[in-house]
Amino acid sequence: MFDQVRKLLLRLLRVPSEPEPPAGAPGTLRVFRAARNYYRFRLWRWALTQLGAILGLVVSVVMIDRFAASVVEGRPPAPPANVAPTAPGGEPAAGPEAPGKAPKRTRADRSRSAMRQVTNRLPDWLFPLLRLFEYGAIVLFLLQLPFTYALARLDYEFRWYMVTDRSLRIRSGLTQIQETTMSFANLQQVVVSQGPLQRLLGIADVRVQSAGGGEGSSEEADSSLHTGVFHGVENAREIRDLILDRLRLFRESGLGDPDEPSASPSAGAPGTDPALAAARTLLSEARALRRTLG
Numbered sequence: 001m002f003d004q005v006r007k008l009l010l011r012l013l014r015v016p017s018e019p020e021p022p023a024g025a026p027g028t029l030r031v032f033r034a035a036r037n038y039y040r041f042r043l044w045r046w047a048l049t050q051l052g053a054i055l056g057l058v059v060s061v062v063m064i065d066r067f068a069a070s071v072v073e074g075r076p077p078a079p080p081a082n083v084a085p086t087a088p089g090g091e092p093a094a095g096p097e098a099p100g101k102a103p104k105r106t107r108a109d110r111s112r113s114a115m116r117q118v119t120n121r122l123p124d125w126l127f128p129l130l131r132l133f134e135y136g137a138i139v140l141f142l143l144q145l146p147f148t149y150a151l152a153r154l155d156y157e158f159r160w161y162m163v164t165d166r167s168l169r170i171r172s173g174l175t176q177i178q179e180t181t182m183s184f185a186n187l188q189q190v191v192v193s194q195g196p197l198q199r200l201l202g203i204a205d206v207r208v209q210s211a212g213g214g215e216g217s218s219e220e221a222d223s224s225l226h227t228g229v230f231h232g233v234e235n236a237r238e239i240r241d242l243i244l245d246r247l248r249l250f251r252e253s254g255l256g257d258p259d260e261p262s263a264s265p266s267a268g269a270p271g272t273d274p275a276l277a278a279a280r281t282l283l284s285e286a287r288a289l290r291r292t293l294g
Contacts (some may be wrong), residue, residue: 005150009174019171022181024164025289028246032161038232039156046152053141061134068127151175161230163239165246165289169206170181170228180228184250186210190243190244192236204236205229208243228286253284 021029154174162169171179187210194204208228230239 002146002150004154005146007148009147011037013176015154015177019160019162019169019179020166020167021162022164023183024166024283028165029187030163030242032154032163032230032235034159034232035203035234037199037203037234039153039253040203040223041197041203042156044153046148050145050148057134057137057141060137064130064134070132076178143215159231161239162234163242163246166250168228168243170230172231180226182208182210182226182228184247186248187243190240190247192240194236198232203232203234205231206236206239206243253287 033128076287089190100228101173151174155172158172158174160169165184167179167181167183171177188210189207189209191209192204192206195209198204210226210228233239
């Protein structure tokens with residue numbers, strides 16, 4: 001059952017199988033996935049949502065049934081042919097006043113009489129229509145169960161965290177795919193965050209921030225930071241140490257941002273020989289690769 005729903009959702013949403021690795025040297029790619037407890041957390045949240053929907057359905061069905069029963073009980077029975085007609089509120093029609101003083105009506109009696117007048121005007125087709133809505137809501141709830149469960153599970157399975165010696169890439173989402181790529185040239189901060197529930201489950205988040213190229217006040221600088229989050233990983237400190245180590249090697253090697261075009265040297269500047277520049281670049285890359293493999 002799940003496999004069929006999975007194929008249907010992936011075909012409808014057109015989700016790619018896996019992202020392309022980010023820029024980096026061959027053999028340096030590390031792929032991380034969300035922890036199993038992160039999936040259990042998402043599954044518990046899905047179950048609580050479905051439980052709340054069930055309680056809402058039960059309350060609505062009971063309230064509608066009680067309202068329909070009170071309306072039926074409050075309506076007066078059809079009078080026989082030899083009985084005098086009654087007033088709209090279910091009371092006898094006004095006739096010759098009987099001798100003596102009439103009993104005084106309280107506020108509660110008047111409100112019940114007004115309510116009976118309102119309910120007596122309700123059309124007979126209203127309650128079958130409400131029943132139809134009840135059955136439709138129950139059927140829709142049952143139909144959405146396998147699809148919402150499949151979405152919760154696929155959201156866990158299609159989370160990708162990739163790290164190379166030059167950059168990292170994070171992809172998540174099904175209905176709206178979010179893919180974040182960050183170069184180590186712009187990386188500013190790597191933070192591990194863990195809430196109380198995450199400590200209970202043994203998972204954490206690794207938050208990575210890179211500069212967006214903005215200058216100005218501190219508020220503008222904060223708004224210019226791009227953030228990527230490794231959600232629900234169980235080896236958060238290992239990921240943080242790996243990123244920091246590769247960031248240090250990247251800065252020591254002086255490779256620069258691979259996505260930025262290299263500036264062409266001026267004609268008369270010293271050390272502008274193309275062969276010498278290529279040799280220096282090759283030497284720095286060889287040193288960085290040796291440090292990474294070591």
